[in-house]
Amino acid sequence: MATVARPKLSRKELKQxxxxxxxxxxxxxxxxxxxxRVILAAVGLVAILVVIFxxxxxxxxxxxxxAEQFYQxxxxxxxxxxxxxxxxxxxxxxxxxxxxxxxxxxxxxxSTYLGQGQPAKARDAINEFLQGSAPPAFTQLALCQLxxxxxxxxxxxxxxxxxxxxxxxxxxxxxxxxxxxxxMLAKLGDKRGAIAAYQNFMKQNPFxxxxxDVIEALANLGAAPEVVPLPAKTVEIPAAVxxxxxxxxxxxxxxTPAAAPH
Numbered sequence: 513m514a515t516v517a518r519p520k521l522s523r524k525e526l527k528q529x530x531x532x533x534x535x536x537x538x539x540x541x542x543x544x545x546x547x548x549r550v551i552l553a554a555v556g557l558v559a560i561l562v563v564i565f566x567x568x569x570x571x572x573x574x575x576x577x578x579a580e581q582f583y584q585x586x587x588x589x590x591x592x593x594x595x596x597x598x599x600x601x602x603x604x605x606x607x608x609x610x611x612x613x614x615x616x617x618x619x620x621x622x623s624t625y626l627g628q629g630q631p632a633k634a635r636d637a638i639n640e641f642l643q644g645s646a647p648p649a650f651t652q653l654a655l656c657q658l659x660x661x662x663x664x665x666x667x668x669x670x671x672x673x674x675x676x677x678x679x680x681x682x683x684x685x686x687x688x689x690x691x692x693x694x695x696m697l698a699k700l701g702d703k704r705g706a707i708a709a710y711q712n713f714m715k716q717n718p719f720x721x722x723x724x725d726v727i728e729a730l731a732n733l734g735a736a737p738e739v740v741p742l743p744a745k746t747v748e749i750p751a752a753v754x755x756x757x758x759x760x761x762x763x764x765x766x767x768t769p770a771a772a773p774h
C-alpha cells in the first residue's frame with residue numbers, strides 16, 4: 513500500500529504566530545497605547561446616539577401634542593365655538609408650518625373665519641393653503657370655500673373662477689361647484705354661459721337631486737325645461753308576453769261571438 517507524502521513544516525513556520533492572534537495582540541497594544549483617544553471616541557459616539565434618540569422622542573412628542581390640539585380645534589369648530597377653533601388652528605399654522613397637520617389647519621382656519629362672518633380673512637387663509645400641495649379632495653373643498661368667501665365679498669368673477677376650478681376636480685364637491693359656477697355666470701350677466709353650464713350639468717347628471725332647481729334656474733334664464741329631458745327608461749318585457757307576441761300559432765285577437773237574435 514502506497515504511503516501518502518505529507519508536507520513538512522520548517523522550524524521557522526512552526527514558530528510563526530497565528531494571524532488572528534497576531535491581529536488581536538496588535539489591537540490590544542493599540543488600545544493600550546491610545547486608551548484616552550478610544551475612550552473619547554466611545555463617549556462621542558454615545559453622545560451622538562443620545563442626541564439622535566432625544567430629537568426623535570421630542571419630535572414624536574410634539575406631533576402628539578399637535579394632533580391633540582388639532583382634534584380640540586375641530587371639536588370646537590363642530591360646536592360653533594369659532595373663537596376657540598380659530599385660536600387653535602392659527603397656532604398650529606404658525607407653530608407647524610412645514611407639517612401636513614399645520615398645512616391642513618390653514619384650510620380649517622378659513623372655514624372658521626367663514627363661520628365667524630369674516631370672508632376677507634377666510635380668503636387669505638384659504639389662498640395660503642392653496643399655495644401648498646394637498647390631496648385633490650382637500651384642494652376641491654378649499655376652492656369651494658374660496659368661492660364662498662369671494663361670493664360673500666361680492667367678487668363674483670373670482671368666485672366663479674374658484675368654483676370652476678373645483679368643478680374640474682373629481683370629488684364629492686363637484687356637483688355643488690358646477691352649479692355654483694353656473695350661478696355666478698348668471699350673476700355676472702353671462703346668460704348664455706350660465707344656460708350652457710346648467711344644460712351641461714343636466715346632461716352629465718340626468719338623475720341628480722338638484723334637477724328641479726336646475727330646471728327652475730333655466731326657466732328664469734328663458735330656457736325651456738324641455739331642453740334637458742330625462743333619458744328614456746327601458747321596460748323589461750316578461751318572457752310570457754314575449755312568447756305570446758312571437759308565437760304564430762297563437763291568435764293575436766279573439767273574436768267576440770255575436771249576440772243571438774231574439
